[in-house]
Amino acid sequence: MVEQSGEFARLAALVTGGASGIGLATARLLADRGARVAILDRVRVDGESTDLYPVLADVTDDASVRAAVAEAGRALGRLDVVVNNAGGSPYVLAAESSARFSTKIIELNLLAPLSVSTHANAVMQQQAHGGAIVNITSVSGRRPTPGTAPYGAAKAGMENLTGTLAVEWAPKVRVNSVVVGMVETEQSELFYGDADSIAAISKNVPLGRLAQPADVGWAAAFLASDAASYVSGASLEVHGGGEPPHYLATTTAIK
Secondary structure, three states, X not given: OOOOOOOOOOOEEEEEOOOOHHHHHHHHHHHHXXXXXXXXXXXXXXXXXXXXXXXXXXXXXXXXXXXXXXXXXXXXXXXXXXXXXXXXXXXXXHHHXXXXXXXXXXXXXXXXXXXXXXXXXXXXXXOOOOEEEEEEXXXXXXXXXXXXXXXXXXXXXXXXHHHHHHHHOOOOEEEEEEEEOOEOOOOHHHHHXXXXXXXXXXXXXXXXXXXXXXXXXXXXXXXXOHHXXXXXXOEEEEOOOOOOOHHHHOOOOOO
């Protein structure tokens, strides 16, 4: 792995779900600014990327996670940062889903980040400088999420988990979360429809657009950096100003 210089030059980071979307954007952002980065995913990143160390693993398998964290630590020489990004859910109404489906979604979006964090913490606690864990959560954990009920519940749990681990693992390890709104990724059409639909949805966002993956990456990078050395147990909202209440579109009280 090539040594680089930059604002994150001293950092060794592991990003889960790093083969695409927010994970890849975050990994690239860190690597381009000097960090040594490993990406944990079930598939390899598309294209050749000599400065991102690939770790193939299933985040829902604790034994696989333990081995992956150990491999990343060996490859990078240490482990300063973990970004828990792997997750997601297809659209399935609660009344039409099975118990097995719900279990799998909660495993991926809540228990898997706990597993990764636990094994990473064991490494970080042995380091003089400790480390930082950043959890990618979602506005879906803070509001009703029709069609993705287990996902929303898991993300709510992940945000609670962030605060709890920040207390349990201090002072060596800081734990924070990035609360993400709508993001335009390779799979945007599955959730938001075609370009015209995305343009219409974007009008509901105060900043007038969906987030780009790098917008989330920058927030994660900040929380991982020395600039956030006194930030732990916090949730940083990255949602373009949020979602205005629906009544504002129909009320006659506001001209």
